[in-house]
Amino acid sequence: MARHSKTTNTTNNTKTARIISVASQKGGVGKTATVTNMAVGLVSLGYKTAIVDMDAQGHIALSFGIKKTDLKKTIFDVLIGEAKMRDIKQHAFGVDLYLSNNSLSELSPKVMAQINSKLFPAPKYLLRKAIGEIRTQYDYILIDTSPSNDIPTINSLLASTDIIIPVLPEGLSIDGIYETIFLIKGIQEQGSKINILGILPTMVQDHTNLHHVKLQELRKQFAETPDIKVFDTVIKRAIRHGLAQTDGEPDIKKAPEYLSFVKEVFAIA
Ligand SMILES: Nc1ncnc2c1ncn2[C@@H]1O[C@H](COP(=O)(O)OP(=O)(O)OP(=O)(O)O)[C@@H](O)[C@H]1O
Numbered sequence: 001m002a003r004h005s006k007t008t009n010t011t012n013n014t015k016t017a018r019i020i021s022v023a024s025q026k027g028g029v030g031k032t033a034t035v036t037n038m039a040v041g042l043v044s045l046g047y048k049t050a051i052v053d054m055d056a057q058g059h060i061a062l063s064f065g066i067k068k069t070d071l072k073k074t075i076f077d078v079l080i081g082e083a084k085m086r087d088i089k090q091h092a093f094g095v096d097l098y099l100s101n102n103s104l105s106e107l108s109p110k111v112m113a114q115i116n117s118k119l120f121p122a123p124k125y126l127l128r129k130a131i132g133e134i135r136t137q138y139d140y141i142l143i144d145t146s147p148s149n150d151i152p153t154i155n156s157l158l159a160s161t162d163i164i165i166p167v168l169p170e171g172l173s174i175d176g177i178y179e180t181i182f183l184i185k186g187i188q189e190q191g192s193k194i195n196i197l198g199i200l201p202t203m204v205q206d207h208t209n210l211h212h213v214k215l216q217e218l219r220k221q222f223a224e225t226p227d228i229k230v231f232d233t234v235i236k237r238a239i240r241h242g243l244a245q246t247d248g249e250p251d252i253k254k255a256p257e258y259l260s261f262v263k264e265v266f267a268i269a
C-alpha cells in the first residue's frame, strides 16, 4: 500500500526531485524495465514519482498499459513548445507519466532545421526547461532513454542530476558501458554536474559461467574506478520481467529485486 507524501530532497517544504536518467548506448539491456520497476518501487515506499519517456519507441506507455497510438499530445509537443507538461500528464499504478511515441523521432530533424533561428535557442536544454515545470511536485523523476546519442538522449542527460547504466554481463553489452560513460564525460566537460550513480547488472543468469565470470570481471574493473560503482543488487533474467512489460501491469511484488535496488541506490527504506 503506497504511503503518499513521504518526502525526501525537500527544502522549506518544497520538493526538488532527483532526476535520474537510465541510459545505455546498447539496446535491449533493460532500461525501460528498470525505469518502470524503479518507479513502482519508489511509489510503494511512499515517494512521489514521475517518469518521462524520452524514447520514440514509447515503451513506457506499453509498460503501464496505455496505448501509445491513443496519445494526443506527448513529450514531443512539450519540447517544441506546443504543450505544457500538465497537458500531457497521465497517471497509472501510482506513477505520473509524461509519455512519448513515434513523434519524438521528429525532434532532431526539427531542431536541426531551425538551428539558426530563434525558435530553439538552447536545443540541448529543452527537457531541462520542461522538467522545470514539474520538478517541485516530485521526489523522483525517472527518464527512460533510447540507445543512441541523439538530441533526445543529450536532452535527457543534461536534464538529469544522476545516471544509472544498466548492463548485461556479456561482451558487447559491457562495451556499451564505456560508450555511455564516454558520452556522459563529454557532457560533464560541458559543465553539467550529472553524477553517475552506478552500473546495474541486468538479465543476469548467474548459473551460466559466462555471466558469472563477466560479472566478477566487471566488479573488478570498476573497483579501480572510485567514482563509478557496480551495484550490489543484480536483476536476474526472469520470464516475469519480460511478461510484465507486455501485460502493462507493473507490480513491484513481482519484481522485488527492483525494490532492493531503489533502497540500495537512494539509501532509503
Ligand atoms: N530481467 C529481465 N529478465 C528477462 N527479460 C527482461 C528483463 N528485463 C527486461 N526484459 C525484457 O527484455 C527486453 C528488453 O528490455 P527493455 O525493453 O527493458 O530494454 P531497453 O534497454 O529499454 O531496450 P531499448 O534499448 O530497445 O529501449 C524486453 O522485452 C523486456 O521485457
Ligand SMILES: [Mg+2]
Pocket (backbone or CB within 6 Å): 031, 032, 033, 055, 059, 144, 145
Ligand atoms: Mg527501452
